[in-house]
Amino acid sequence: MPALKINVHFGGGAELLFDKIKKREVELPAVDKYLPECEKKGWTIRELLVWIKENLLRERPELFLQGESVRPGILVLINDTDWELYGELDYELQPSDTITFISTLHGG
Amino acid sequence: MDRVSVLEQEIADLRKVLHEKETELYQIKNGWVMRQLTTPVEPERQNYNNSGVQYSGNLPKWAIERYSRQILLPDIGVAGQEKLCKARVLVVGAGGLGCPASVYLAGAGVGEIGIVDYDTVDVTNIHRQILHYERDEHVSKAESAAQTLRSINSRIKVTPYSIQLDSTNAMQVAANYDIILDCSDNVPTRYLLNDLSVMLKIPLISGSALQMEGQLTIYGYRANNNPKEMNGNYTGPCYRCVFPTPPPPEAVGSCSTNGVAGPIPGVIGALQALEAIKYIVGHSHSGLLVERMLLFDGDDTTFRTVKLRPRNSECAACSDTPSICQLLDYETVCKTQAKEKKKEDTLKSERRKLEKDKRMSGQSYYGFRVKADGTKKWVQDVPKSERRLGPRCKSELCAKGTSRKCSMITETDRMDMFRHFWNDLDWREKKAHVRSLVDTVPAKRRRLKHKGDVSRKGDSKRYHLRSGGERMPVCRVMFLNTLGIKEAMVRSWLSSSDRPKTPKKALKALNVNTFIDRIPKMAPNCKICSKNKEYIAIDNVTNLHQLYNLYVRECAVQGSVPASRKTFSKVITTRNVKMKNVCECITQNVWENQMHVGYSV
Structure with missing residues (x-):
């Protein structure tokens, strides 16, 4: 299976954990090579979070992840739509998808 | 400067007068508007809103003119404006x-x-x-x-x-x-x-x-x-x-x-x-x-x-x-305060200690801001990440050679060493541990290019890791990453020796404590309050300033040195001694009742 190209965006302060880069274009290797114990054929959000944690996350993983999902207060958008409408962690990534992680703001 | 203060005072007075006149005008105008609107045009089509202001089915002329630019919008129109006014x-x-x-x-x-x-x-x-x-x-x-x-x-x-x-x-x-x-x-x-x-x-x-x-x-x-x-x-x-x-x-x-x-x-x-x-x-x-x-x-x-x-x-x-x-x-x-705390002074020293404890046990903590000249600014808000086990040595030279044994140490050993170092040892023991693992030898020089030059390097270091009682020589990268520390830390620990801490001077707060013990006090009347609160019961003393003066005078009589005003008030706060026997929760209740009256009208 060829490498999968997707866009990963961060916003609302979440980018501070990722070298302050808001927009990235990333190339994911074949999932069975990267995570041999995973028995799936394609990348889902669940594996993407593991990949992000190991490759992009610079500090304080507890401010981004909680268990195998994201922490409360981070909105995950798949092509500008709430991930709940796509089945959250089980959504299978398609080429050139845009996954956005927005930390909700509370200032005023 | 006199002229400045006079002018400031005059401006403040004028503002006050202006404010009064504006309020008066506002009230008169509002009364006038009410009267104008209550003269009914078509009484059956009248609408009321809660503010007591009435709007007839047709907007008054002033409103049409005043809001004309938004009424022009098809999205709003006269009907929309009526809704807005209500x-x-x-x-x-x-x-x-x-x-x-x-x-x-x-x-x-x-x-x-x-x-x-x-x-x-x-x-x-x-x-x-x-x-x-x-x-x-x-x-x-x-x-x-x-x-x-x-x-x-x-x-x-x-x-x-x-x-x-x-x-x-x-x-x-x-x-x-x-x-x-x-x-x-x-x-x-x-x-x-x-x-x-x-x-x-x-x-x-x-x-x-x-x-x-x-x-x-x-x-x-x-x-x-x-x-x-x-x-x-x-x-x-x-x-x-x-x-x-x-x-x-x-x-x-x-x-x-x-x-x-x-x-x-x-x-x-x-x-x-x-x-x-x-x-x-x-x-x-x-x-x-x-x-x-x-x-x-x-x-x-x-x-x-x-x-x-x-x-x-x-x-x-x-x-x-x-x-x-x-x-x-x-x-x-939400485990959060809705009200932002503005006064942080009393907590600053505690906070510093807390962050220091976190730093010394390898957790993430907030460090001090550093100014451009390298000095600390006493604001503690720079996030620092926790200590982590770094990647192991992957050098081919280490693997090929016989002098270093990086490749013999397993990943679980490294994890154990890291945990032992950060969880079991205190700061002094950490230093001793690092000193026992690093040897300093005269500077080695291998490169031919610089042969004969006087080296600026003071010494070379040989790093070891202790695994199963054995002291194994390893490379620098392996050593630093396994313990999760940086080279500068090792260097400074090796160059300085542990000095015994100078004991701190006895606190002046002690004589404040005996002073508080001596003066007459009484228990609170209020039943809601916590029992450990006490009130000062001395005539003529109604505030902290007067109490402090009394304390200073007493110290002068005894010939002892009084504590500073700051220390004094800190001790008073920690002892939970209050000045007046009027309970705060009572005054607060009174205030809240007033508020309720204020907005339920």
Whole structure:
């Protein structure tokens, strides 16, 4: 299976954990090579979070992840739509998808 | 300088007179407006709103003229303007969002605006909170905002509430309004307002802004009282549908710690007002930000609207069988204070100790800011990451050679060494441990190019790791990464020896303690208060200043050196000794009762 190209965006302060880069274009290797114990054929959000944690996350993983999902207060958008409408962690990534992680703001 | 103070005084006096005259004019005008409007044209078509101001079916002539530019819009029109004049909007927070939002609402002629804020105006607020001026410093934000709103539009009713909104008073305040604008700056208040809006079945227009970004959406929208809606049963999501669990407190930023660019809340606040106006004139949910969220990024000036999830049929707040039927204690639920603590002085030393403990045990902590010249600034807000086990040595040279045994150490051994170093040893033991593992030998030099030159390098270091009682030579990278430390730390630990700590001088606070023990005291009368509180019972001593003077005089008689005023008041606070035998909870109750009378009229 060829490498999968997707866009990963961060916003609302979440980018501070990722070298302050808001927009990235990333190339994911074949999932069975990267995570041999995973028995799936394609990348889902669940594996993407593991990949992000190991490759992009610079500090304080507890401010981004909680268990195998994201922490409360981070909105995950798949092509500008709430991930709940796509089945959250089980959504299978398609080429050139845009996954956005927005930390909700509370200032005023 | 005399002239300056005289002028300042004169200006302050003139302002006072101006304010009085403005209030008088406002009252006369309002009375006049009322009389004018009550002379009925077509009595059967009269409408009333709660403020007592009446609007006949046809808008008065002044209103048509005054609001003509927005009446011209087909979206608003005369009918829309009538609705606006009857609308009642509660703005929670008179800060960066509340100010611009309420300005546009007041300008649009929204009949009644309530504005809630517990805080007072600070000079650091003025860059974004456009209703407050320099002269308003230390004035209540709600009052200051209300005053400016009245000067923008004297024809509307503006009610300031200088209270901290919580589960006991929120229902009473919000019951008088048709829409809530969430312009607050903290998580507990956001959850409080959400549950409130769900219970009262009114929409919540929620904005937020921080640094260079802003977000906006409408929660708790209900279609049932809008005739323009195709589906009268439609209900939008509430805040809890989208965010069922509050975020961890350490992940929440605030304007005072993270900063904010003034125009960002300006943009979001103005859009909040627009959404409120659209809702009032009766736009359907497809035109409003329902089930959608606007993300504004000031960095690259982009607006994006993203689709949110629909209402959750099992939501704790807004489902048909909600588990939350009354307001909760949101500060406990969110583990955060709704009120920002302004005085941090007493906590500074404790905080420093706390952060130091975290640093020494390898956890993430907040470090001091460092100025350009390398000196510390005594503000502790720079996040530092925790100690981590670094990657092992992958050098081929280490693997090939016989002198180093990097490859013989397994990953579990490394983990054990790392854990032992950071969890089991205290700071002194850590130093001793590192010293026992690093040998210093005369500088080695291998490169031929520099042969014969005097080396600037003082010495070479040989690193070891202890595994199963054996001291194994390893390379520098392996050593540093396994213990999770940096080279500079090793160097400084090797060059300095442990000095015994100089014992601290005995505290002067001791003689303050004996002084407090000696003076007459009495127990509180109030039964609500905690038992360990005591009150000073000396005639002629009613404040801390007088008590301190007494203490200084006594010290002079005894020939001892008195403690400073600062130390003195600290000891008084820790001993929980109070000055007057009037309980704080009583005075607070009296004050709250007055407040209730104030806004239930």
